[in-house]
Amino acid sequence: MNISESAAGPAEPDRRRPADDGGRGSPSTEPAIETRDLRMRYGSTEVLRGVDLRVHQGEVVALLGPNGAGKTTTIEILEGFRRRSDGRVRVLGVDPNDGGEAWRARLGVVLQSWRDHGRWRVRELLGHLGRFYAPYATARRPRPYDTGELLELVGLTDRADAVIATLSGGQRRRLDVAVGLVGRPDLLFLDEPTVGFDPQARRDFHELVERLTGLEGTSVLLTTHDLEEAERLADRIVILAGGRIVADGTSAELARRFSGKSEVRYRRDGRRYVESAVDATGHVRGLFTEYGEAIEDLEVHRVRLEDVYMTLVHEFESGRRTEAPSELTEMAR
Numbered sequence: 001m002n003i004s005e006s007a008a009g010p011a012e013p014d015r016r017r018p019a020d021d022g023g024r025g026s027p028s029t030e031p032a033i034e035t036r037d038l039r040m041r042y043g044s045t046e047v048l049r050g051v052d053l054r055v056h057q058g059e060v061v062a063l064l065g066p067n068g069a070g071k072t073t074t075i076e077i078l079e080g081f082r083r084r085s086d087g088r089v090r091v092l093g094v095d096p097n098d099g100g101e102a103w104r105a106r107l108g109v110v111l112q113s114w115r116d117h118g119r120w121r122v123r124e125l126l127g128h129l130g131r132f133y134a135p136y137a138t139a140r141r142p143r144p145y146d147t148g149e150l151l152e153l154v155g156l157t158d159r160a161d162a163v164i165a166t167l168s169g170g171q172r173r174r175l176d177v178a179v180g181l182v183g184r185p186d187l188l189f190l191d192e193p194t195v196g197f198d199p200q201a202r203r204d205f206h207e208l209v210e211r212l213t214g215l216e217g218t219s220v221l222l223t224t225h226d227l228e229e230a231e232r233l234a235d236r237i238v239i240l241a242g243g244r245i246v247a248d249g250t251s252a253e254l255a256r257r258f259s260g261k262s263e264v265r266y267r268r269d270g271r272r273y274v275e276s277a278v279d280a281t282g283h284v285r286g287l288f289t290e291y292g293e294a295i296e297d298l299e300v301h302r303v304r305l306e307d308v309y310m311t312l313v314h315e316f317e318s319g320r321r322t323e324a325p326s327e328l329t330e331m332a333r
């Protein structure tokens, strides 16, 4: 079946949601995704070298990493599209190698590109794909989504009767997202969901993801190269490099754990100063105590996710680092 499906979720720091089903059923502590020592070899090349990943129910996790790090491979293994070489994997409580239709019906997938069914009309395609999910409806999760509601949700109501081949790139991507959502998934995989979106479409998509996770309690694993998107959408960020997870936490946690320092810039007596400080507030207080009004143009910069990411990835790619810094890999529990 060539279905692409999607969704996503909110993003404030440290907002680890309780392990429940979004308040519409019996609470459960089972993670949506759990891997232990996941390994994948293509021939003699080991792409994944012991990945331990956990995604809680209702959580949005962004999987970051340089090109070729194994993000798509990981997602394909979790979706059951690819068999792993080794390790333990549970997705919605099931080993993806054994997942049947009922299990698959609970997953939504939005792939990187999806170009089939060009002659179909938008509404027709969603209605057609939705029928697959009907037998798997529950009281808590009516399946499939009502087509009109879904079109509204992704902003395609105006194009409902358009032939798919005539959609713009951004509209096409919205359709990808709708296809990913049509079965009202418990768990949504989004592989670079906003590539090709203009800024408005990107903002709409982020709001959609936040609504979905807020209203439906959908768990989301997304890959992206857009660090701002990861910060905006994800409860937690996981960085894959060198075949392992090298960092795991909220963007604020990663920045704090990685560096723990802020940069304090100011001007005094016509000269510019740049100083780094663990306790930026105390440092600034000290400056004012000592120099008072002579301090001008004061700026405090915290280390950003981008700084952590670029430094880590560069270290792995240049071979200067082969092991993850332990302070960045505490798994969120």
Ligand SMILES: Nc1ncnc2c1ncn2[C@@H]1O[C@H](COP(=O)(O)OP(=O)(O)OP(=O)(O)O)[C@@H](O)[C@H]1O
Pocket: 042, 047, 065, 066, 067, 068, 069, 070, 071, 072, 073, 074
């Ligand atoms: N079917 C395959 N056979 C052999 N090697 C493969 C296969 N699929 C992927 N690879 C290799 O495995 C590595 C990881 O690829 P993967 O697509 O999972 O990375 P990625 O992190 O998703 O990259 P990108 O950010 O570019 O999408 C790459 O070196 C890739 O060339």
